[in-house]
Amino acid sequence: MEMVGIVGGTGLGSLIEGEEREHATPYGPVRVTLGRFGGRPVAFLARHGAAHTVTPHRIPARANLWAFADLGVRAIVSTAAVGSLRAEHAPESWAIPDQLLDRTYGRADTFYDGDLVRHLPFADPFCPVLRRTAISAVPDAAARACVAVIQGPRFSTRAEADVLRGAGADLVNMTLCPEVALAAELGMGTVTLCLVTDTDTGRDEGDPDAVTADLVFRRLADARPRMAAALERIVSAVPAGYAPRPLIDDEAIAHVLARPVMR
Numbered sequence: 127m128e129m130v131g132i133v134g135g136t137g138l139g140s141l142i143e144g145e146e147r148e149h150a151t152p153y154g155p156v157r158v159t160l161g162r163f164g165g166r167p168v169a170f171l172a173r174h175g176a177a178h179t180v181t182p183h184r185i186p187a188r189a190n191l192w193a194f195a196d197l198g199v200r201a202i203v204s205t206a207a208v209g210s211l212r213a214e215h216a217p218e219s220w221a222i223p224d225q226l227l228d229r230t231y232g233r234a235d236t237f238y239d240g241d242l243v244r245h246l247p248f249a250d251p252f253c254p255v256l257r258r259t260a261i262s263a264v265p266d267a268a269a270r271a272c273v274a275v276i277q278g279p280r281f282s283t284r285a286e287a288d289v290l291r292g293a294g295a296d297l298v299n300m301t302l303c304p305e306v307a308l309a310a311e312l313g314m315g316t317v318t319l320c321l322v323t324d325t326d327t328g329r330d331e332g333d334p335d336a337v338t339a340d341l342v343f344r345r346l347a348d349a350r351p352r353m354a355a356a357l358e359r360i361v362s363a364v365p366a367g368y369a370p371r372p373l374i375d376d377e378a379i380a381h382v383l384a385r386p387v388m389r
């Protein structure tokens with residue numbers, strides 16, 4: 127059975143017991159745990175490190191996604207904490223986003239920036255098959271949402287939140303770009319289970335759900351058991367023989383995976 131890749135976001139620095147290893151990549155080593163979850167083989171990595179020591183704009187996303195592709199991962203299920211920009215996404219609710227609005231800058235955001243030119247079709251950033259799988263597995267999650275991804279590590283100003291809302295974003299986060307695009311550039315499909323942890327700049331003055339890092343960590347700690355259970359349902363429901371969309375040619379992927387690793 128194919129290995130599913132799991133990216134644990136904030137609050138999910140560890141998930142499974144298994145073989146922990148440093149996987150060498152051209153972009154530096156990655157700590158991956160290989161084990162079983164949801165009745166299938168999985169590779170798990172913590173986006174911010176096991177003890178949340180990696181800040182969002184310094185996540186080694188190319189190393190992480192290269193390691194998954196090199197391990198033979200084709201489907202990635204990830205988690206993300208998000209702030210809500212609209213009343214219909216209440217704190218403690220779930221969403222399975224279908225769109226991204228990339229407001230990050232200065233991040234290494236492609237594998238095709240040197241010796242090979244490729245242009246990824248990215249109209250629908252998340253895999254429709256994996257999204258359907260996740261929506262069935264977590265029926266109380268909002269089945270659509272646009273996540274604006276900001277640079278961080280600071281949170282938004284009210285003016286910035288208004289701009290994001292005006293641009294069509296429903297939720298806000300700091301990590302899904304470039305992760306989702308990099309996965310697709312190496313032929314992997316992605317779905318993300320988002321937990322709404324806060325109301326970002328707040329719905330009104332004195333809103334107790336306005337974002338602070340402590341609030342995000344607290345909400346995630348409270349939600350951890352149901353988050354792990356939902357993740358397990360999604361992972362176990364990934365269809366056998368899952369094939370990602372052919373958004374990029376095999377020759378390009380093989381070229382990137384043939385790059386020499388850095389030890």
Ligand SMILES: CSC[C@H]1O[C@H](OP(=O)(O)O)[C@H](O)[C@@H]1O
Binds near residue numbers: 301
């Ligand atoms: C600690 S608050 C902000 C932090 O939470 C989210 O992380 P992740 O997407 O990995 O769950 C957000 O993007 C920020 O990195």
Ligand SMILES: Nc1ncnc2[nH]cnc12
Binds near residue numbers: 281282299323327
């Ligand atoms: N309000 C917010 N802004 C950016 N990233 C977040 N992650 C969780 N809440 C967030």
